[in-house]
């Protein structure tokens with residue numbers, strides 16, 4: 001009996017130990033993820049402002065630039081290069097394969113729940129017509145093109 005109890009105790013100790021190990025791995029993984037996000041945010045903040053001369057924009061893009069400056073750049077930065085309030089949109093994450101033009105329209109109309117970054121949620125931006133949102137998208141795709149994020153403006157972009 002005593003022997004059996006000793007085995008039971010050893011087994012329990014082993015189980016407790018493996019739970020501890022599993023938990024500390026989980027803690028480590030969580031921390032890594034957090035560090036990754038912190039690094040991404042730093043990278044976004046350090047990113048060189050994407051510069052582009054005005055003459056490289058189409059007329060639609062220029063109209064979009066004005067709307068972007070008035071409605072988006074306080075968070076997404078001048079030239080969509082990011083601020084401490086929001087991510088850069090001239091970024092691989094926002095190329096059309098990941099975020100098509102429709103996702104830009106939805107982001108503006110409904111807001112965005114934070115999922116890629118640690119900046120918090122984006123509130124819906126009111127007061128822009130679909131036509132105006134499309135002008136902003138044209139401006140952003142032209143910026144992405146000029147900064148080698150994309151090779152061509154997607155056909156669905158109303159530039």
Ligand code: HEC
Nearest residue numbers: 071072075086104107112114115116117119120121122125
């Ligand atoms: C108050 C700050 C703020 C303003 C103003 C703002 N955004 Fe955002 N936006 C954010 C944040 C923060 C995110 C990132 C959410 C995340 O973690 O994925 C974001 C994400 C986005 C995304 C990505 C959507 C997705 O599906 O992941 C798009 C597109 C976007 N914004 C476009 C715009 C445009 C266009 C405007 C102006 C009309 C604008 N934003 C104004 C803060 C803002």
